[in-house]
Every structure is written in structure tokens, then in C-alpha cells.
Amino acid sequence: MKNSYDVVVIGGSAAGIPAAITARRYHQDKSILIIRKENRVSIPCGIPYIFGTVMDVEKNLIPDGVLEKNKIDLIIGDVKEINKEEKSITVDGKSITYDKLVLATGSNPIVPPIEGVHKNNIFPIHKDPTYLKNLLLKVNESKDLVIIGGGFIGIEFAEECKKNRKNNVTLVELMPKCLMSAFDDEFCDEAKNILTNENITVKNSRKVTECLGGNDVNSVKLDNGEIIKADAVILGIGSIANSSLAKSIGLDIGELGGIKVDSNMRTSSHDIFACGDCIDAKSFFAETPSKVKLASTATMQARIAGANLFSTKRSDKGVIGVFSTALNGQAFACAGFTEREALAHDYQIEIGVAEGPNRHPGSMNGMQNMKVKLIFNKYDKTIIGGQISGALSAGELINAISSFILSKFTADDIAIFQLGTHPALTASPIAYQLVNAAEIANTKMLLSGEDHV
Amino acid sequence: MKNSYDVVVIGGSAAGIPAAITARRYHQDKSILIIRKENRVSIPCGIPYIFGTVMDVEKNLIPDGVLEKNKIDLIIGDVKEINKEEKSITVDGKSITYDKLVLATGSNPIVPPIEGVHKNNIFPIHKDPTYLKNLLLKVNESKDLVIIGGGFIGIEFAEECKKNRKNNVTLVELMPKCLMSAFDDEFCDEAKNILTNENITVKNSRKVTECLGGNDVNSVKLDNGEIIKADAVILGIGSIANSSLAKSIGLDIGELGGIKVDSNMRTSSHDIFACGDCIDAKSFFAETPSKVKLASTATMQARIAGANLFSTKRSDKGVIGVFSTALNGQAFACAGFTEREALAHDYQIEIGVAEGPNRHPGSMNGMQNMKVKLIFNKYDKTIIGGQISGALSAGELINAISSFILSKFTADDIAIFQLGTHPALTASPIAYQLVNAAEIANTKMLLSGEDHV
Structure with missing residues (x-):
């Protein structure tokens, strides 16, 4: 060397x-x-x-x-x-x-200042393979698993740690919904329903106040006094x-x-x-x-x-934030601001939502529902955010939305976007959610206030 | 009324x-x-x-x-x-x-001026449901089916008319490859391989010169003299x-x-x-x-x-041409110019190709290969075309490429595009084909001629 x-x-x-x-x-x-x-x-x-x-x-x-x-x-x-x-x-x-x-x-990984958080079998998510091997062994033998944090990492861990196992998995999230930093309420609720149907216990608006036990953790205590058994705790709080x-x-x-x-x-x-x-x-x-x-x-x-490094060639336009995940074969993807975030940043916004099958006709193989929500800045009609749930191809469709945000496309630009469609791959061009969500927001902004079809 | x-x-x-x-x-x-x-x-x-x-x-x-x-x-x-x-x-x-x-x-639908083309059981593709019902009956009872035309419609008909049937399906295409108006040679070859593996006979650089038989067609004659049995002929030549x-x-x-x-x-x-x-x-x-x-x-x-209609609100930017199709669970998608088309329009071009799994790690469910080819105008480094083959999500990824073309993104813009990635949905962000294909073309243009990694 x-x-x-x-x-x-x-x-x-x-x-x-x-x-x-x-x-x-x-x-x-x-x-x-x-x-x-x-x-x-x-x-x-x-x-x-x-x-x-x-x-x-x-x-x-x-x-x-x-x-x-x-x-x-x-x-x-x-x-x-x-x-x-x-x-x-x-x-x-x-x-x-x-x-x-x-x-x-x-x-x-963030280790929150919870009493008892340094007991054995409480795991922040380090990326080291040896550490993860040990964690996999613990998860495999664990009967009562608590995951603290209901963001992407937390919900993904919850689903994966439940998969093919007869354990109890409880997810504890401080905020009223899971995934709140990335999605609006209706998408958060969809995700929670999937987790609940998979027999994962989701506790929102709850804080772990103490990790109990001797050297080894045996339970966690919530802010409402509730005690949840836990032979292992995973900290998915962020980094x-x-x-x-x-x-x-x-x-x-x-x-x-x-x-x-x-x-x-x-x-x-x-x-x-x-x-x-x-x-x-x-x-x-x-x-x-x-x-x-x-x-x-x-x-x-x-x-x-x-x-x-040696001469300036590229410049950062700033982070849009493009996330995606999948729960039980259903994708969730987002780019830019949520409605909640946009309002918190004092934007005047308009929303368009369109939903339908991702195939045409619906009897084609692999048909799944797909919902697209787009958020526009009313001032100049540019797109500032988008969220998708449903078919797995949302993982790529969100990249079209990211590109629209980057290019400051207006609702009108998106409504006449040149999409590619195919029976076996996408929604029909007439019902294409991305374009229709934009057109719905566009006409709302145009007719401002009038009831529209 | x-x-x-x-x-x-x-x-x-x-x-x-x-x-x-x-x-x-x-x-x-x-x-x-x-x-x-x-x-x-x-x-x-x-x-x-x-x-x-x-x-x-x-x-x-x-x-x-x-x-x-x-x-x-x-x-x-x-x-x-x-x-x-x-x-x-x-x-x-x-x-x-x-x-x-x-x-x-x-x-x-175009009915080519072939001798005997108006015999019974020769079908241009009309969209009328009653006509299509009759055609479905004919296809179901047909033993030897010839499809004239190897564009999208022709190859889709060939695959579908072969599905779950013990018939002989022959596709005859005038051009040296199928799908040539939409794809470059390597993609056309991939598509042909799939058709051939499905026991569809593909004849390229061949012209049907005559439809033979009495009132009913019984065979077609090619320009090399070859006679192919046909109890039904479908004309998929375009419209x-x-x-x-x-x-x-x-x-x-x-x-x-x-x-x-x-x-x-x-x-x-x-x-x-x-x-x-x-x-x-x-x-x-x-x-x-x-x-x-x-x-x-x-x-x-x-x-x-x-x-x-009542006041001018929108303006057409012109047709990019965004197609997609699927053959045996593999997608083919394109937007804008092919390499061939760009050269025919006298562009100086640079190409970037990147290929790899659409999941990370590759052991995630649903892993398929995905190849992305991007074509840039060397003069201003803007993207003028893209082609994808592989995973079905190509049907949505092509829409990101369409958006890039519409926004006249340069290779550099795409190389630092803010993609969303997820193990269960896409390639890894390091190996993301779209971005890497752009970066490959970009550095080729930058180093012009130098061998690069």
C-alpha cells in the first residue's frame, strides 16, 4: 500500500x-x-x-x-x-x-435517553455484519420483540421480524401515526392496517419510558404505565x-x-x-x-x-427526499413534501388524488390498485410533493414524480405529460393516475372553489 | 337527445x-x-x-x-x-x-396490396368487439396461423395467439429485425429470442407476396418462394x-x-x-x-x-413516442429516438448502457435483470432517447426517461438525479442503471475518446 x-x-x-x-x-x-x-x-x-x-x-x-x-x-x-x-x-x-x-x-443510530436502554438485548441498528449476525440469532430465538420507532426502518423491521415466526412483535411510535415524516395520514393508515393484519401490535402516540429487567431486558414500560414483555428490543429511531x-x-x-x-x-x-x-x-x-x-x-x-474534487463540475440542487418501501407486497413511495409538511412550511396548496388498477383491462395478470396523490403550490401551480401506494412499480413511478419536482413542472405540464402505457405494465392512458391526479388539482385551481367533476 | x-x-x-x-x-x-x-x-x-x-x-x-x-x-x-x-x-x-x-x-388498419389479401380468414385488426369475437373463434380453431408484421401489435398477437395452444404461429416481418421502429438491434434480438423460445417461427427480411387458396386462405407465399401453411392470417402492419x-x-x-x-x-x-x-x-x-x-x-x-376549445390554454410540445410491451414476463420500453433513428436524423450521439438486477440484494423476491440504454446528443449533451429491457417496472421507469427528454436533461443532470430506491422495488442506488448509463455516457463525452472505467 x-x-x-x-x-x-x-x-x-x-x-x-x-x-x-x-x-x-x-x-x-x-x-x-x-x-x-x-x-x-x-x-x-x-x-x-x-x-x-x-x-x-x-x-x-x-x-x-x-x-x-x-x-x-x-x-x-x-x-x-x-x-x-x-x-x-x-x-x-x-x-x-x-x-x-x-x-x-x-x-x-440514535440511542434515546430511556432509563435502562443499555441493558443486554437492546439493539440499536448498527450496520456491521458481525453485529447483525448476532442480532439475527437473537430475533430467531426471541418470543416477545419490541421495536421502538415507527418510521421506515421500524416498520420494515417489524414486518421482517414477524415473518415465518410465532413471536409477538410490538411496534411503539411516539407520533400519532407511523411513517408520519414521509406520508400523509391516509397512507400512514393503510400501512398500519397491513401491519395489524400481519398480527403486529402497533402502539401510536406512545413513548417507552423505561426498559425493565436485570442485566437482560425483560419488558418495556410505556408512558401510560403499560408494561410490554420484551426479550429483545430494537431501536429504529433514526440516525x-x-x-x-x-x-x-x-x-x-x-x-x-x-x-x-x-x-x-x-x-x-x-x-x-x-x-x-x-x-x-x-x-x-x-x-x-x-x-x-x-x-x-x-x-x-x-x-x-x-x-x-479537482475542478468544479456539479452543483447540488438540494434534497427532495425520495423514499419507498413495501409492506406485504404493497408499495409506498413518496417524493418531496407531504400535505402536512407543505402546510407547516406555510404553502398554499392544492391536492389531486387518483386511484385505480395498474393494468388495463383489470383482468390482466398482476393487477393491483395504485393510488397517486400530488401536492401543488397554489402560487405558481408547481408540484412540490407526491405519494403513491399500491403496485410495486410505484418504486419507479416515484422517480417520474421526483423528476417533475426537480423540473418544477406545473399541474398543467403533468396533465399533458407523455406517458408510456401498456396493458401488462401500467394503468390505461385514460385512467392513468399520475396524469389524472394532476388534472384534478389543475382544474380545482382553475375553477378555484367551484365544484368540479 | x-x-x-x-x-x-x-x-x-x-x-x-x-x-x-x-x-x-x-x-x-x-x-x-x-x-x-x-x-x-x-x-x-x-x-x-x-x-x-x-x-x-x-x-x-x-x-x-x-x-x-x-x-x-x-x-x-x-x-x-x-x-x-x-x-x-x-x-x-x-x-x-x-x-x-x-x-x-x-x-x-393498413391492408397491404398483396395478391389474394381479401380472401376469407385474412384479418386486419379492427377494434369492433363483434369482429374481435369472431377473430377469437378463428384463432381458437386455427392450426396454422400467420401474422404479417413484426412491430408491437404483431409480436403481441404472435405471443398471445400461441398461448396455451398447440398451433403453429409464424411471424413475417419485412425488416431485418422485429420492433425496429422502436428499438435498437440488441433489444430487437432479445425480443426475437423470447418469441423463438416460445416456438413462434420468426421470419425477418421476408415479404408476403401472395395469399394462396380458394375463397379461404390456405397458405402464404414469401418473396423467396417459400410457402407457409395458413388457415388464418392476421395483418399487424400498422394503421x-x-x-x-x-x-x-x-x-x-x-x-x-x-x-x-x-x-x-x-x-x-x-x-x-x-x-x-x-x-x-x-x-x-x-x-x-x-x-x-x-x-x-x-x-x-x-x-x-x-x-x-373555448380559450387557448395548452400547447403541444410534439410527440416523443413512449412505448412499452411485455413478452413472457419481460418488459421492453422506449422513449424518443433509437440510436439508429438519431443517426438517420444526423445527430452526433453518445451512448450509455448499464445493466443489473432490479433488486438489492439480488436475493430479494422478484429479482429480474434490467438493462437501460440512453442516447445523448453530443452537441449539448441532452438526452434524446432511452430503451429498457427486463423487469416489468420498466413500464414506469420509462416515464422518468420521458420526463428527462421533455425537460431536456443533460447526461450530467441524470447522473445526479434524485432517485428513490428500495431493496424490494428497485436496483441499489450505487448500481442504479438509469443513473449509471447517464454517467457512462457523460464521462465518455467528457474524456472524448479516452478509455474509461
């Missing part, structure tokens, strides 16, 4: 890998090194699926072949020190100099930027605790870039930073950082 | 229905009438699926409920005469006046604008034989609009008219026509 590189990337997951690959794509002759802590890297969004669908930590790893193929060197080690004046880092006692440094140090290295060398830190970057993903130090969960990302909609921490967002930021 | 309407729409399928509905959405108080020839209307793109998947003409009808719901009157009848000075039409001897008229008269009514009243006709319209879908007569297969549509890419005739395109044009 050399002791000098053109590019050093710290972190080897959803931000670090594409940052290094992008640097390679743009610079055939630069030497590039990734340093990461983990021997092997879990596919981050795949982690919940280890526990039911995949049932094997080994099948949820990002292969290192992509690094070799792109002539990217790899060191497994913990970077304890950066010297930004000398442009060097120290990893396991060895000093390596860099020309450009990328911080892709990710995030850490917080891991910006400790950046802090240690005095880089500017944002108000949410992530590394501050400009729209080129450059930190307050000229030769140091940062991307992914470790940064405070700009929002597409507002000047305030975005709370969204997603692998897909991280890869986008990494593709900006990796291209900009 | 009244004898005077604010809006009369002639035609009740993929163009007529959304034109009338859009008129209703924009004008609560106008009286609206649809006049159509057919007692009942087949879902046009669903027609091939009657013959294998659905097996029932009755299950492939557009329900009339949507007309009632939108307070749209309906007359079943044949309009023989329009008096554009008096603003009236004559249907079955009765005169009805209109304020605005919409021609949505569709297209007729031609039905603009005869428009011609009869002297409206301007385009070079492809369709009704000439401006970008507001207005004909050369101020109070007459036209949309759908009956018009010569503008292309998104060139000044020449587009040959694309699709239900989805028709609905888009209808939504423009319907909104513009």
Missing part, C-alpha cells in the same frame, strides 16, 4: 463507494484510496430484509469487486487523525498523505450524522450536527469534501437543512463530490 | 373520451356529446391480450360509466356529413348543431389516419395523410379541433410529422384539445 494518494475517501458505503467511483470515472490517472472500518459492508437499506426475506447476513453485502474493477485501493482501518495542514491522515499508526480528501463517515472526525479538525458543522458543505459538496476546508449521512444537506425546498438521510441521497451527493 | 350541443366529439376511444372529459373538467356548464360508431368500445392496446391472457372480448371494453359520470351524452351512429359553415353534423339523418367540434376519428370526414369538408391534411393541426390541436377551421390517430402529429425532435400512433399519445393530445 502506498503512503500517498491523490484521493482518499474515508467511508466505504453508499457515499464512499460512488464518490470513489465517480472520481475514477473523471480521472483515469489519479490514485484513489478508500479507508473504511468494516471488514465487509452491509447493503444499508437491505438490513431489515436480513431478518425475514433474505435470512442471511452474507447475502446482504456490497461486493468489493467494484473497487478493484475501478482500480480503487482499500484499507480496512480506523482513521483517528487528520492533519489538514499537512494533508495527511493517520490510520492504525500509519500516515498517508492526500491531495483531496472525502469524508463519507455516515451516521450512527445522527457521524461528524466527529470533521469536528476534531475544526470543520464547520451545521445546525443539525452534520458537516457543513457548499453546493459543490466542499467543506469549510478547500481540499476536503463530504457527502452522505455525515453532512447537513441542503433542502430543495427551503434554506433550512434537510433531515433526510437515505442511501439514494448519499449516492447523489457522492456523485457530486467525486466529480468536483 | 338534444339537437344542439356546445361541444360535439366524433369518436369515442382513446382520443374522444379524454377530449370530452377534459372539456367537462374545464367547463361545468357546457353540453357535451360524443358520437361514435361502435356500440361498445374495445380498450385499443388490450386487443392482442384478448387472444391469450384475457380470452374474452367482454373483458376488454371501455366502460361507458365514465361518460355518465361526467355528464357527457352519447349517440351511437355514423356521422356522414359536417356542415362547417352552419356548424352542424348529420348523424343517421338527424342534424345536430355544435359550437365546437372535436374530430377523434382514429385510424384504420393509417382516418381523416376522410375532415377531407370531405376541406380541412387541411398533412403529408402523412392525417388531419393538420396547430400546437393547440386546432384544425384549419377555427371551431374544429382534432386529436389522436386521425391527425398528423408534430414530432418533439424535428419539424417533420411523427409517425407514432399510440393510445397514450392520443390521450395527451385529447387533453390539449379538450382544454383549448
Whole structure:
């Protein structure tokens, strides 16, 4: 291993890998090194699926072949020190100099300050494969499982940990609904119904106040006094930027605790870039930073950082936030603002909703329902958000909505969007939900107040 | 039934229905009438699926409920005469006046000038349900079926007419490959392989020169002298604008034989609009008219026509052409120009191709391969076309590509597109084909000529 590189990337997951690959794509002759802590890297969004669908930590790893193929060197080690004046880092006692440094140090799971939260068998979701292997064993033998947090990770863990098992799974969420940060109430209710039908107990508007037991947890206590048996507890509360290295060398830190970057993903130090969960990302909609921490967002930021290292080529438009998930074969997807979020940001909004089969005629194979809700800014009629539930192809349709948001399409633009349709693949062009939802909102805005068909 | 309407729409399928509905959405108080020839209307793109998947003409009808719901009157009848000075039409001897008229008269299947083409059991694809019922009976009893034409309709008919039957199905296509008007060679080859594996005989670069037999066809003769047994022949060659009514009243006709319209879908007569297969549509890419005739395109044009009747609100950007189909559970989708088409239009182009699983990890349920090819204009790096094969969600992903083309996204824009990804729904964000295909083309253009990773 050399002791000098053109590019050093710290972190080897959803931000670090594409940052290094992008640097390679743009610079055939630069030497590039990734340093990461983990021997092997879990596919981050795949982690919940280890526990039911995949049932094997080994099948949820990002292969290192992509690094070799792109002539990217790899060191497994913990970077304890950066010297930004000398442009060097120290990893396991060895000093390596860099020309450009990328911080892709990710995030850490939040461990809430609940009494007893450090007892045995209470698990924040770390991404380390060995840790996850142990967690899988615990889930397999667990009879009473409590999951704290009803966001994406929490609901996915709940469903997967229940799959093919005769255990009791209880999900406890502080907010009145699950998935509230991503979806409006009607979608949250749909998701909850699916979980309930799968015999998962969902407790909303409830807080765990204490984890009870001896060394090992045996139950949790809720704010209403209720005690729920628990031989294992999973903490799916979210994550917080891991910006400790950046802090240690005095880089500017944002108000949410992530590394501050400009729209080129450059930190307050000229030769140091940062991307992914470790940064405070700009929002597409507002000047305030975005709370969204997603692998897909991280890869986008990494593709900006990796291209900009030696000359500025790309600029971040800010995070839209495009999520999707699936519960019992039904997709939930969203992009941009929910109705609730838009109102909280003081937008005047109009809504269009359209629902129907995703095939035409409905007797075609694979027919599922699909509901599309679009949210428009009344002021200029541009789309600021969309939500879909139903057929699995929602996972790709949401990308059309993301593109509309990015291009600031109006309701009118979407109503005459040139869609592709096919009996075996989509809704009919007459009943196409995306277009009709836009047209419904459009005519509401046009006729403002008049009852319309 | 009244004898005077604010809006009369002639035609009740993929163009007529959304034109009338859009008129209703924009004008609560106008009286609206649809006049159509057919007692009942087949879902046009669903027609091939009657013959294998659905097996029932009755299950492939557009329900009339949507007309009632939108307070749209309906007359079943044949309009023989329009008096554009008096603003009236004559249907079955009765005169009805209109304020605005919409021609949505569709297209007729092409019957090629082959010797013997008018024998019994040779079927152009008419959309009339009664005609299709008879065709279904013929297909069910047919032992040797020949399909002339290897475009979308031809290949879909071939697969469906073979499904669950012990017949011989032969597809004869004039061009060296099937689907050549929509896809580049490698995609055409994939499609042909699927058909061949289903024991459909595909003959490319072959022309049917004669239909042989007595009153009933018994075989077809190819240009190489080969004779193929045929107790039924289906003509899937395409369709031609039905603009005869428009011609009869002297409206301007385009070079492809369709009704000439401006970008507001207005004909050369101020109070007459036209949309759908009956018009010569503008292309998104060139000044020449587009040959694309699709239900989805028709609905888009209808939504423009319907909104513009009483005041101009919408403008057509021209037809991109977004198709999709599925063969044996594998999707094929395209938008805009193929490589071949772009070169024929004298573009300097760059290509990016990326391929991989549509799930992450690959052991997730429903994993299929997905290949994405993107075509860029080298001059300004904007996307001018895209093709996808593989997983069924391609049917929605192609809509993201359509949106990119419409917004004139560059390869760079797409490379940092904010995608939504999920293990159970899409490729991983690192390996996401759409973004990587763009990045590959982008770096090729940047490094122009240099070998890149």
C-alpha cells in the first residue's frame, strides 16, 4: 500500500463507494484510496430484509469487486487523525498523505435517553455484519420483540421480524401515526392496517419510558404505565450524522450536527469534501437543512463530490427526499413534501388524488390498485410533493414524480405529460393516475372553489 | 337527445373520451356529446391480450360509466356529413348543431396490396368487439396461423395467439429485425429470442407476396418462394389516419395523410379541433410529422384539445413516442429516438448502457435483470432517447426517461438525479442503471475518446 494518494475517501458505503467511483470515472490517472472500518459492508437499506426475506447476513453485502474493477485501493482501518495542514491522515499508526480528501463517515443510530436502554438485548441498528449476525440469532430465538420507532426502518423491521415466526412483535411510535415524516395520514393508515393484519401490535402516540429487567431486558414500560414483555428490543429511531472526525479538525458543522458543505459538496476546508449521512444537506425546498438521510441521497451527493474534487463540475440542487418501501407486497413511495409538511412550511396548496388498477383491462395478470396523490403550490401551480401506494412499480413511478419536482413542472405540464402505457405494465392512458391526479388539482385551481367533476 | 350541443366529439376511444372529459373538467356548464360508431368500445392496446391472457372480448371494453359520470351524452351512429359553415353534423339523418367540434376519428388498419389479401380468414385488426369475437373463434380453431408484421401489435398477437395452444404461429416481418421502429438491434434480438423460445417461427427480411387458396386462405407465399401453411392470417402492419370526414369538408391534411393541426390541436377551421390517430402529429425532435400512433399519445393530445376549445390554454410540445410491451414476463420500453433513428436524423450521439438486477440484494423476491440504454446528443449533451429491457417496472421507469427528454436533461443532470430506491422495488442506488448509463455516457463525452472505467 502506498503512503500517498491523490484521493482518499474515508467511508466505504453508499457515499464512499460512488464518490470513489465517480472520481475514477473523471480521472483515469489519479490514485484513489478508500479507508473504511468494516471488514465487509452491509447493503444499508437491505438490513431489515436480513431478518425475514433474505435470512442471511452474507447475502446482504456490497461486493468489493467494484473497487478493484475501478482500480480503487482499500484499507480496512480506523482513521483517528487528520492533519489538514499537512494533508495527511493517520490510520492504525500509519500516515498517508492526500491531495483531496472525502469524508463519507455516515451516521450512527440514535440511542434515546430511556432509563435502562443499555441493558443486554437492546439493539440499536448498527450496520456491521458481525453485529447483525448476532442480532439475527437473537430475533430467531426471541418470543416477545419490541421495536421502538415507527418510521421506515421500524416498520420494515417489524414486518421482517414477524415473518415465518410465532413471536409477538410490538411496534411503539411516539407520533400519532407511523411513517408520519414521509406520508400523509391516509397512507400512514393503510400501512398500519397491513401491519395489524400481519398480527403486529402497533402502539401510536406512545413513548417507552423505561426498559425493565436485570442485566437482560425483560419488558418495556410505556408512558401510560403499560408494561410490554420484551426479550429483545430494537431501536429504529433514526440516525445522527457521524461528524466527529470533521469536528476534531475544526470543520464547520451545521445546525443539525452534520458537516457543513457548499453546493459543490466542499467543506469549510478547500481540499476536503463530504457527502452522505455525515453532512447537513441542503433542502430543495427551503434554506433550512434537510433531515433526510437515505442511501439514494448519499449516492447523489457522492456523485457530486467525486466529480468536483479537482475542478468544479456539479452543483447540488438540494434534497427532495425520495423514499419507498413495501409492506406485504404493497408499495409506498413518496417524493418531496407531504400535505402536512407543505402546510407547516406555510404553502398554499392544492391536492389531486387518483386511484385505480395498474393494468388495463383489470383482468390482466398482476393487477393491483395504485393510488397517486400530488401536492401543488397554489402560487405558481408547481408540484412540490407526491405519494403513491399500491403496485410495486410505484418504486419507479416515484422517480417520474421526483423528476417533475426537480423540473418544477406545473399541474398543467403533468396533465399533458407523455406517458408510456401498456396493458401488462401500467394503468390505461385514460385512467392513468399520475396524469389524472394532476388534472384534478389543475382544474380545482382553475375553477378555484367551484365544484368540479 | 338534444339537437344542439356546445361541444360535439366524433369518436369515442382513446382520443374522444379524454377530449370530452377534459372539456367537462374545464367547463361545468357546457353540453357535451360524443358520437361514435361502435356500440361498445374495445380498450385499443388490450386487443392482442384478448387472444391469450384475457380470452374474452367482454373483458376488454371501455366502460361507458365514465361518460355518465361526467355528464357527457352519447349517440351511437355514423356521422356522414359536417356542415362547417352552419356548424352542424348529420348523424343517421338527424342534424345536430355544435359550437365546437372535436374530430377523434382514429385510424384504420393498413391492408397491404398483396395478391389474394381479401380472401376469407385474412384479418386486419379492427377494434369492433363483434369482429374481435369472431377473430377469437378463428384463432381458437386455427392450426396454422400467420401474422404479417413484426412491430408491437404483431409480436403481441404472435405471443398471445400461441398461448396455451398447440398451433403453429409464424411471424413475417419485412425488416431485418422485429420492433425496429422502436428499438435498437440488441433489444430487437432479445425480443426475437423470447418469441423463438416460445416456438413462434420468426421470419425477418421476408415479404408476403401472395395469399394462396380458394375463397379461404390456405397458405402464404414469401418473396423467396417459400410457402407457409395458413388457415388464418392476421395483418399487424400498422394503421393509417382516418381523416376522410375532415377531407370531405376541406380541412387541411398533412403529408402523412392525417388531419393538420396547430400546437393547440386546432384544425384549419377555427371551431374544429382534432386529436389522436386521425391527425398528423408534430414530432418533439424535428419539424417533420411523427409517425407514432399510440393510445397514450392520443390521450395527451385529447387533453390539449379538450382544454383549448373555448380559450387557448395548452400547447403541444410534439410527440416523443413512449412505448412499452411485455413478452413472457419481460418488459421492453422506449422513449424518443433509437440510436439508429438519431443517426438517420444526423445527430452526433453518445451512448450509455448499464445493466443489473432490479433488486438489492439480488436475493430479494422478484429479482429480474434490467438493462437501460440512453442516447445523448453530443452537441449539448441532452438526452434524446432511452430503451429498457427486463423487469416489468420498466413500464414506469420509462416515464422518468420521458420526463428527462421533455425537460431536456443533460447526461450530467441524470447522473445526479434524485432517485428513490428500495431493496424490494428497485436496483441499489450505487448500481442504479438509469443513473449509471447517464454517467457512462457523460464521462465518455467528457474524456472524448479516452478509455474509461
